Amino acid sequence: xxxxxxxxxxxxxxxxxxxxxxxxxxxxxxxxxxxxxxxxxxxxxxxxxxxxxxxxxxxxxxxxxxxxxxxxxxxxxxxxxxxxxxxxxxxxxxxxxxxxxxxxxxxxxxxxxxxxxxxxxxxxxxxxxxxxxxxxxxxxxxxxxxxxxxxxxxxxxxxxxxxxxxxxxxxxxxxxxxxxxxxxxxxxxxxxxxxxxxxxxxxxxxxxxxxxxxxxxxxxxxxxxxxxxxxxxxxxxxxxxxxxxxxxxxxxxxxxxxxxxxxxxxxxxxxxxxxxxxxxxxxxxxxxxxxxxxxxxxxxxxxxxxxxxxxxxxxxxxxxxxxxxxxxxxxxxxxxxxxxxxxxxxxxxxx
Amino acid sequence: xxxxxxxxxxxxxxxxxxxxxxxxxxxxxxxxxxxxxxxxxxxxxxxxxxxxxxxxxxxxxxxxxxxxxxxxxxxxxxxxxxxxxxxxxxxxxxxxxxxxxxxxxxxxxxxxxxxxxxxxxxxxxxxxxxxxxxxxxxxxxxxxxxxxxxxxxxxxxxxxxxxxxxxxxxxxxxxxxxxxxxxxxxxxxxxxxxxxxxxxxxxxxxxxxxxxxxxxxxxxxxxxxxxxxxxxxxxxxxxxxxxxxxxxxxxxxxxxxxxxxxxxxxxxxxxxxxxxxxxxxxxxxxxxxxxxxxxxxxxxxxxxxxxxxxxxxxxxxxxxxxxxxxxxxxxxxxxxxxxxxxxxxxxxxxxxxxxxxxxxxxxxxxxxxxxxxxxxxxxxxxxxxxxxxxxxxxxxxxxxxxxxxxxxxxxxxxxxxxxxxxxxxxxxxxxxxxxxxxxxxxxxxxxxxxxxxxxxxxxxxxxxxxxxxxxxxxxxxxxxxxxxxxxxxxxxxxxxxxxxxxxxxxxxxxxxxxxxxxxxxxxxxxxxxxxxxxxxxxxxxxxxxxxxxxxxxxxxxxxxxxxxxxxxxxxxxxxxxxxxxxxxxxxxxxxxxxxxxxxx
Numbered sequence: 017x018x019x020x021x022x023x024x025x026x027x028x029x030x031x032x033x034x035x036x037x038x039x040x041x042x043x044x045x046x047x048x049x050x051x052x053x054x055x056x057x058x059x060x061x062x063x064x065x066x067x068x069x070x071x072x073x074x075x076x077x078x079x080x081x082x083x084x085x086x087x088x089x090x091x092x093x094x095x096x097x098x099x100x101x102x103x104x105x106x107x108x109x110x111x112x113x114x115x116x117x118x119x120x121x122x123x124x125x126x127x128x129x130x131x132x133x134x135x136x137x138x139x140x141x142x143x144x145x146x147x148x149x150x151x152x153x154x155x156x157x158x159x160x161x162x163x164x165x166x167x168x169x170x171x172x173x174x175x176x177x178x179x180x181x182x183x184x185x186x187x188x189x190x191x192x193x194x195x196x197x198x199x200x201x202x203x204x205x206x207x208x209x210x211x212x213x214x215x216x217x218x219x220x221x222x223x224x225x226x227x228x229x230x231x232x233x234x235x236x237x238x239x240x241x242x243x244x245x246x247x248x249x250x251x252x253x254x255x256x257x258x259x260x261x262x263x264x265x266x267x268x269x270x271x272x273x274x275x276x277x278x279x280x281x282x283x284x285x286x287x288x289x290x291x292x293x294x295x296x297x298x299x300x301x302x303x304x305x306x307x308x309x310x311x312x313x314x315x316x317x318x319x320x321x322x323x324x325x326x327x328x329x330x331x332x333x334x335x336x337x338x339x340x341x342x343x344x345x346x347x348x349x350x351x352x353x354x355x356x357x358x359x360x361x362x363x364x365x366x367x
Numbered sequence: 368x369x370x371x372x373x374x375x376x377x378x379x380x381x382x383x384x385x386x387x388x389x390x391x392x393x394x395x396x397x398x399x400x401x402x403x404x405x406x407x408x409x410x411x412x413x414x415x416x417x418x419x420x421x422x423x424x425x426x427x428x429x430x431x432x433x434x435x436x437x438x439x440x441x442x443x444x445x446x447x448x449x450x451x452x453x454x455x456x457x458x459x460x461x462x463x464x465x466x467x468x469x470x471x472x473x474x475x476x477x478x479x480x481x482x483x484x485x486x487x488x489x490x491x492x493x494x495x496x497x498x499x500x501x502x503x504x505x506x507x508x509x510x511x512x513x514x515x516x517x518x519x520x521x522x523x524x525x526x527x528x529x530x531x532x533x534x535x536x537x538x539x540x541x542x543x544x545x546x547x548x549x550x551x552x553x554x555x556x557x558x559x560x561x562x563x564x565x566x567x568x569x570x571x572x573x574x575x576x577x578x579x580x581x582x583x584x585x586x587x588x589x590x591x592x593x594x595x596x597x598x599x600x601x602x603x604x605x606x607x608x609x610x611x612x613x614x615x616x617x618x619x620x621x622x623x624x625x626x627x628x629x630x631x632x633x634x635x636x637x638x639x640x641x642x643x644x645x646x647x648x649x650x651x652x653x654x655x656x657x658x659x660x661x662x663x664x665x666x667x668x669x670x671x672x673x674x675x676x677x678x679x680x681x682x683x684x685x686x687x688x689x690x691x692x693x694x695x696x697x698x699x700x701x702x703x704x705x706x707x708x709x710x711x712x713x714x715x716x717x718x719x720x721x722x723x724x725x726x727x728x729x730x731x732x733x734x735x736x737x738x739x740x741x742x743x744x745x746x747x748x749x750x751x752x753x754x755x756x757x758x759x760x761x762x763x764x765x766x767x768x769x770x771x772x773x774x775x776x777x778x779x780x781x782x783x784x785x786x787x788x789x790x791x792x793x794x795x796x797x798x799x800x801x802x803x804x805x806x807x808x809x810x811x812x813x814x815x816x817x818x819x820x821x822x823x824x825x826x827x828x829x830x831x832x833x834x835x836x837x838x839x840x841x842x843x844x845x846x847x848x849x850x851x852x853x854x855x856x857x858x859x860x861x862x863x864x865x866x867x868x869x870x871x872x873x874x875x876x877x878x879x880x881x882x883x884x885x886x887x888x889x890x891x892x893x894x895x896x897x898x899x900x901x902x903x904x905x906x907x908x909x910x911x912x913x914x915x916x917x918x919x920x921x922x923x924x925x926x927x928x929x930x931x932x933x934x935x936x937x938x939x940x941x942x943x944x945x946x947x948x949x950x951x952x953x954x955x956x957x958x959x960x961x962x963x964x965x966x967x
Contacts, residue, residue: 108637115643
């Protein structure tokens with residue numbers, strides 16, 4: 017059995033959010049992943065983000081495909097509907113669900129195998145549509161459930177536990193998303209919750225496709241010497257370029273952010289995020305310069321993290337299509353069906 | 368040959384030359400004279416330059432199938448002239464463009480050759496290469512009008528309707544009609560002994576193709592989301608849905624839409640979108656053809672096991688592989704019935720004509736939500752893309768969509784705990800909840816092993832419990848699907864059984880066999896799983912001719928599998944050359960079987 021119900025224990029001292037819920041109310045079943053798995057840290061970060069954003073659990077939809085990463089929606093917000101679909105197909109299911117009901121918040125949790133190999137077609141087309149969702153990739157460079165084969169994100173020269181180093185060019189989800197026009201692109205590390213939680217908050221609230229690529233080491237198959245997705249390697253080559261603070265609509269944007277270093281981005285719902293540039297030369301609003309910077313740092317062996325690109329001006333899927341504001345799933349038949357007389361009338365053309 | 372309102376006209380042209388509108392004009396003008404017609408397209412998988420044919424069967428008796436005879440061939444394509452001439456029935460006529468000389472060896476003594484200089488006349492009367500080609504098509508309509516005695520007033524009326532916005536075109540089209548008409552009247556004895564005469568057999572009827580009717584049905588059923596990947600011959604179904612929705616589903620004030628059509632990156636994604644939308648509570652569908660079903664199969668199995676509604680139209684074409692994508696077959700019966708890995712079986716609906724495409728679209732959405740499972744509507748190219756005369760479509764204003772067992776916020780609030788896969792009512796159908804309604808309704812939708820409560824399991828007994836309940840649901844479906852059409856002419860020991868587009872040919876064959884003193888009963892299956900009435904029908908006959916349009920007797924196979932039909936009784940009559948089945952084939956094969964000593 018890999019499903020274990022978690023006992024619900026309430027601590028009277030636990031902080032409550034605006035809905036009167038504690039962070040425990042946003043938890044799910046007990047994780048069955050390996051002890052120390054990066055994915056469990058990501059789950060914890062997601063729980064903190066949705067708790068702090070005061071999201072009503074039933075207004076969140078948790079979407080996934082197949083793989084270790086895709087199991088994790090069972091481990092957070094058990095009061096949300098979850099859809100654990102087939103391998104590589106989470107984006108299409110999310111597209112249909114979102115098309116039906118635009119009122120929900122969609123978080124998709126995927127992995128590098130699920131998104132960059134079997135599901136790469138659906139990943140790129142969800143970006144093209146600017147589907148309004150938060151797309152998380154728990155990126156560890158290997159297939160865990162089938163015991164350690166390289167994935168498409170493995171770097172050239174990265175060593176497996178046994179056998180030859182990888183020789184194929186990796187697919188980088190961040191630069192892929194950048195070239196396809198994703199409107200919120202971030203990279204982080206499962207071991208850096210401080211950076212990750214605000215990035216997730218911004219991604220959840222962003223209107224359009226937001227990608228959060230998270231280096232999330234596989235302790236069992238890819239955490240050894242010679243792996244470029246290990247905890248040690250990630251920490252050593254970690255390069256914060258832009259960090260983010262989430263600002264609730266009720267908070268004032270603090271004046272302490274100095275011009276040039278900090279940049280507020282206003283999200284559609286009224287919230288804001290503040291970009292704090294760690295590297296002055298980085299411009300997260302320019303696709304071209306972001307791409308150049310990322311390639312240069314990648315070639316230097318660095319893992320660039322932070323909010324790497326943001327564009328709040330582009331319309332998301334429903335806006336692009338000109339759909340009504342109400343969820344399509346909520347429309348009664350009389351708003352959709354022209355009726356008996358109209359049917360008789362329209363058939364004149366078939367006589 | 369002499370006949371009234373029983374003639375087959377076949378028009379051979381080059382595709383991409385605009386002959387479709389001329390052929391439509393001809394077909395409609397006969398229909399407007401009150402005479403039933405059947406229109407069939409035989410077209411290449413190509414955009415421009417290859418041979419294409421349109422066949423109009425004028426059938427005063429109101430038959431629905433194609434005829435396997437050609438009385439009048441309009442041979443406008445030099446490339447296929449020889450084979451087109453060979454196809455004309457003895458005593459028939461061949462009309463050709465006499466602008467150019469024709470070799471004398473291309474002659475037949477047993478038919479009448481009618482030469483009309485269409486190109487020369489049109490070159491003299493019209494300017495511009497495109498106009499001359501288009502008008503040549505209209506001119507042959509004029510010639511046929513003279514030869515068959517078609518009312519020119521009706522042709523004028525139709526042109527006036529078509530070009531109401533472009534009045535100039537009415538005059539030029541009428542000029543072309545006159546060119547053909549007058550030339551034929553002047554040079555040949557008109558009308559021919561085979562001709563058309565006004566009757567009153569089309570009142571309350573329309574001519575429509577199945578894809579248009581299905582697209583209309585989806586709109587009337589309240590579908591809001593269509594996801595698809597273009598594939599012949601299903602494409603025009605989504606085109607129709609789009610056309611109807613752009614007219615009826617756009618708010619005149621805001622310009623906003625109450626429909627969403629997503630052209631997916633492939634069929635894998637199209638079905639994923641349909642499942643996501645239905646899971647969220649919207650009525651959503653996808654049209655496809657055989658190759659698309661293959662790609663969708665993984666998700667179809669998921670939907671069966673996770674119990675998610677979906678409506679899938681399979682407009683079947685000739686396989687395997689790319690096969691002949693513009694030819695018809697009923698070759699996906701087995702691949703749809705058991706689509707996916709693991710133990711799966713799916714509810715299939717088999718419309719026989721465009722009217723049933725309309726009504727069964729609505730039934731499909733109701734059944735999908737009632738049974739929480741994918742419903743596949745198996746049409747084919749013949750139904751989907753050809754022009755059928757059917758009774759005018761009607762809508763019942765009292766229709767209420769069957770949304771199935773969906774728990775609302777109030778019901779959930781009162782519940783202690785919701786369990787997704789529990790058989791509360793004993794019919795094998797559990798209750799479901801929609802996201803965004805109530806936190807108590809939350810569950811984890813998964814294709815992995817689950818218990819009746821919805822939790823993950825790898826426990827043998829818990830897994831099997833759910834699989835057995837799904838089988839119970841299958842029996843419930845059997846009692847809900849559309850009943851077969853069954854006809855007993857008198858007490859006969861033998862019968863014909865068919866499905867879908869085989870209906871027209873079989874009914875016509877029954878009439879012809881009756882005339883030869885061969886009386887057969889008839890069963891036309893409308894759904895899978897097979898109803899008790901189908902089981903009883905087979906049981907009460909000594910012999911059942913199973914007529915289907917595939918090589919491997921797929922319907923016969925699932926009859927044996929699903930209702931344990933006695934295979935020794937089931938004699939297959941298989942038509943699978945890609946052309947729509949015709950009555951002549953059925954009659955010939957039945958008589959052959961009788962000659963072998965089979966029961967009649």
